[in-house]
Amino acid sequence: MNPLQTPAPSLSGTVAATLDRAGFTRAQFWVLMIILAGMFFDTLEQNSVGAMGTNLKLALGISDAQLTLVNTATVLGGLVGRLLGGWLADRYGRRLSLSFNLLVYSLGGLVSAVALNYEMLLASRFVVGIGLGGEFTIGIAMLSEMVATRRRGALVAVLNVGSGGVGNFLSYGLFFLLLGPLAPALGGDGLAWRWTFVLLAAPALLVVVYRRRLPETPRFLLSKGRVDDANRSLAILTSSSLRPPASTPSGPLTTDDIPVRQLRSSPAAVFARSVRARTAAIGTASWMAFGAQVTLNFLMPTLLVQRGYSISESLLFTMIMNSGSLLGACAAALLAGRVGRRVAVGGAGVLGCLTAVAFAVFADSTPLILVLGALLQFFTMITNTTLAVWSPELYPTAIRGSGTSIVNGIGNIAGAVMPFLAVALFARYDMAGVFGMVAVMYALLVAASRFAPETRGSSLEEINENVAPAADTGTPSRR
Structure with a gap:
């Protein structure tokens, strides 16, 4: 610890101890499923424009650069959504923010389905991005506050198994069916993409209804001084049902458990002296990791078409490649409980760098591409899954939503910028240029990950015990 910093008083571990004793309850299982459902549709929506790129270009008469701008509008909307969602989550609660995000992107998706021209599509995807932006980051922050310490990493990683893993794999299978064999039944190539947007948005609206059953996290409620509500939430999470108790339980939490000294609930506090190094390290890692992922998922179908494959073949091949996403998310969930965050990110980053180099040099046939x-x-x-686990662990409750959203938002910016560079490199150097860029990004990711603290096996209170000195809080008083 920096000797110039004044350590905050030791934070209460009552919430962590209670959740640790309870283990993984049935109520927590349903919390996981309800959060995961929204994230699954989030992934489908995020991949949709890349998968339907050729259809959109033909139907609306747009160029590759304009198509890339549609992706950029979604990503920039995601940045706005992350900042807004993080602020809402820290100010008014994780549950409210999560429902707001899902509702916004569902409505934006329906507008995309009826887009009359390029400009309308562009605006609708920006709205979709606002909803997508906070969905994942607030979900992982929320779950990390609601489960036992030793299960936290694996359970948060499971969210990415369902969204980034299953979601990425099934999304291209779904798009292959809707834009391939089922396209004639949906009105042909000119209308199939519209029905695809409808089919992605409509089910997500149902998840909004079910999310009303989610309890608020006890840690957030304690940070606002709401002890009785925190006890009620803790009682729900340690039970076998999401049904609230008939009366307010006496519970283990008292006013002594309210954090005495906190960072202010403000996005600016993410750059306070006590957490600035964490933000820089994970933010840089997120830029490299998320930028690489968006580049691959968005451009791969288009790159394959330009290499001579048909639309159906490009979507099928992309789906096959995304079997690796599913297996990688599962591997990350297993690693989360067994190795440290830095080891997992560093090891996978090195191997990802080497694989990107191999792709750039050797991927000149269909089997090698796959x-x-x-x-x-x-x-x-x-x-990406390990960074998703790591980022909410690095911030105290008062700014966990904003911190998680901002460092992931930095990756969002990369997702807007890097595809443009990838398109330029592809035009000049073909596949070697794109995957050479990805290799460099992974090398920088490995370097950045070395500067973030290890968090595996520690409670959220232990990790953040000394990150709120008086100089950062302004007014260190109870709420």
Whole structure:
């Protein structure tokens, strides 16, 4: 610890101890499923424009650059959504923010389905991005506050198994069916993409209804001084049902458990002296990891078409490659409980870098494209899933939503910028240029990950015990 910093008083571990004793309850299982359902549709929506790129270009008469701008609008909307969602989560609660995000992106998706021109599509995807932005980051922050310490890493990683793993794999299978064999029944290539947007948005609206049953996290409620509500939430999470108790339980939490000294609930506090190094390290790692993932998922179908494959073949091949995403997310969930965050990110980053180099040099046939593409997605998903586990652990409750959203938002910016560079490199150097860029990004990811603290096996209170000195809080008083 920096000797110039004044340590905050030791934070209460009552919430952690209670959740640790309870283990993984049935109520927590349903919390996991409800959060995961929204993230699954999030992934389908995020991959949709890349999968339907050729259809959109033909239907709306747009160029590759304009199509890339549609992706950029979604990503920039995601940045706005992450900042807004993080602020809402820290100010008004994780549950409210999560429902707001899902509702916004569902409505934006329906507008995309009826887009009359390029400009309308562009605006609708920006709205979709706002909803997508906070969905994942607030979900992982929320779950990390609601489960036992030793299960935290694996359970948060499971969210990426369902969204980034199963979601990425099934999304291209779904798009292959809707835009291939089922396209004639949906009105042909000119209308199939519209029905695809409808089919992605409509089910997500149902998840909004079910999310009303989610309890607020006890840690957030304690940070606001709401002890009775925190006890009620803790009682739900340690039970076998999401049904609230008939009366307010006496519970283990008292006013002594309210954090005495906290960072202010403000996005600016993410750059306070006590957490600045964490933000820089994980933010840089997120830029490299998320930028690489978006580049691969968004451009791969288009790159394959330009290499001479048909639309159906490109979607099928991308789906096969994304089997690596599913396996990588599962591997990350297993690693989360067995090795440290830095080891998982560093190891997968090195192997991802080597695989990208191999793709750039050797991927000149269909079998090699499929095998190396799947391997790259495997290592990509290990790094992204582990960063998803790591980021909410690095911030205290008062700014956990904003901190998680901002460092992931930095990756969002990369997702907007890097595909443009990848398109330029592809035009000049073909596949070697794109995957050479990805290799460099993974090398920088490994370097950045070395500067973030290890968090495996520690409670959220232990990790953040000394990150709120008086100089950062302004007014160190109870709420």
